[in-house]
Amino acid sequence: MPVTPQAYRPETALLDLGDAFWDPVQAAAFPSAELRFRNDRAADEVGLAGLTDEEWIRHFGRFAPLPGTLQQPLALRYHGHQFRQYNPDIGDGRGFTFAQLRDGSGRLMDLGTKGSGQTPYSRFGDGRLTLKGGVREILATEMLEALNVPTSRTLSLIETGEELARGDEPSPTRSAVLVRLSHGHIRIGTFQRLAYLQDEEGMRRLVGYVLRALYREDGADPVRLLELVVQRAATLAASYMAAGFVHGVLNSDNINITGESFDYGPWRFAPTWDPGFTAAYFDHAGLYAFGRQPEAIHWNVMQLAASLRLVAESEPLIETLQTFASQYQAAVARALLWRIGVLPRDAEADRALVQTFERAVRATSAPLDRLFFDLFGGKLPEDYGPEWDDLRTALASHAPRKSRDHAYWRGEPCAMLIDEVEAIWAPIADGDDWSRLHAKVAAIRTMGEAHA
Structure with a gap:
């Protein structure tokens, strides 16, 4: 297996907890496995970017064990409040932890699945994931990573050749199995x-x-x-x-x-x-x-x-x-100043800027993506009227944290509202055209570079 020796650092730390915390399970035997998305940027962090597509499918569509880590998938046991109602009858119902690896900074990372088949906690579910659900998760994780949100990353999406019945999608709909790279799957x-x-x-x-x-x-x-x-x-x-x-x-x-x-x-x-x-x-x-x-x-x-x-x-x-x-x-305050593209000054000034921003954005119902795009670096264009003057005053005390030299700032804001999500899915559903999804992922990553 062509892993990068210096970067591939397998672990089995989860086994230290003991078998009272998980159940060994098997992945579903899918009719087919067609690779739709592989995140080599994330894979490179854990030494997996060198896999061929065939090896990728073998490990992330058929779930052959990766060397040196967990040799059998583990469905984790947990309970939880669901909309404030306690439920003791849940656990990993359509996913499992497949492997543990160290990233370049030494963090323990899990490879976890979604749509990999039934487990002891599936109850009446089929353990599957719709292809549209997988596409939506790609879009969410890519967008959040670019916007500096601590998030899992979508490592892989493989279409699995089954027809699924769902109440919230036109059915039958296509199926997939997703693998995420996450800093642990232990939950509250x-x-x-x-x-x-x-x-x-x-x-x-x-x-x-x-x-x-x-x-x-x-x-x-x-x-x-x-x-x-x-x-x-x-x-x-x-x-x-x-x-x-x-x-x-x-x-x-x-x-x-x-x-x-x-x-x-x-x-x-x-x-x-x-x-x-x-x-x-x-x-x-x-x-x-x-x-x-x-x-x-x-x-x-x-x-x-x-x-x-x-x-x-x-x-x-x-x-x-x-x-x-x-x-x-x-x-x-830290998060909003980062998104606005200005440096922190002191607690009082930062808090005042955040409060002024929130008052203005609530009062005007400004489109968020356009506003953050125009605001980046701490200056509002002239076409923002006098209702924004208080925010201009508050911004004046904060220096920009990054210039607007990146080509991204000469275009249009990269957004991810529901209409665009549907527009990205439509050509996949109608004609198996994935070009719009891949173009959007590239655009999101460009936005991330401009903000980083």
Whole structure:
């Protein structure tokens, strides 16, 4: 196998947890395997970019084990709150962890799947993924990576030759299996399961694993773990807001313990700064609306703290939770200043700029993608009228963090609203034309270079 020897660093750290945390499973035997997307940029980070297409399909469509890492796929066990209702009957129902590798900075990375077949947790599901769902996940992860959101990356999408029946897509529809590269697949719901079972030994083992393997810290202090998760979760919430992104299903089984966004279903990007904008058609109460995402993520971190009471005193956990609001405020200032393209100055000036920005963008209902494009570097064009004067004043105290020399700034903003998502999918569905998807991925990466 032509891996890059210096970059390919296989691991089996997940096995240290023991078999009470996962179930060995087998991938489905798919009728066919046609490679539709391979992310060599991400693959290069873990020494896999040298695979031929045939080898790629063998490992990521047929799931032949990669050398030196997990020799059998593992479906992880977890519970979770789903729209605030506790559900003990979930787990990896259409995916598994296939391999663990180190990236160039030494981080432990998982290769996880979506649509790879049934597991003990599939319940009444078929364990499959629609091809459209896979295309949507490519678009979400590419866009979020370009906008500086901590996110999993879509490594591979392979069409699998089955016809699927779905209530939210015209059926029958095409099937696929997706592989994501992620900084761990341990969720808040993984901890909730152990609290539900009153498994103190398992909880201590899991705390130690996460600190050691995912945060690279010694010890097994649950309060220290909560401190780290609060920091990462506040950063994630802030980055969603600066990106104008709505995940759609922020259940506790969808919150990664490393604060990395993943598992993209009914996601949307908000056209304007509308706090009530929702992504999921079934989110009738707006629980996970754009403006409620920080609250939702905080609520999920509270469930982690409640679970850790099994092995820690309440008072230090509560004190740690109470830092979320201040950490979020600092994180949202950093995230918005990064998106606007100006350097931080001091806490007071940064906070004033963020508040002024939000007042202006709410009052004007300005298109977000156009506004951020025009704002980059800290100057508004003259055709933005007097209602933007307060923002101009606030921006004057912040220096640009990067010039607008990149060719991207001489074109049009790269956006990802729902109409374009559908327009990218239509030629694939109608004529198997993937050119628009590949062109969009290239455009997103160009935008990322201009911002980076």
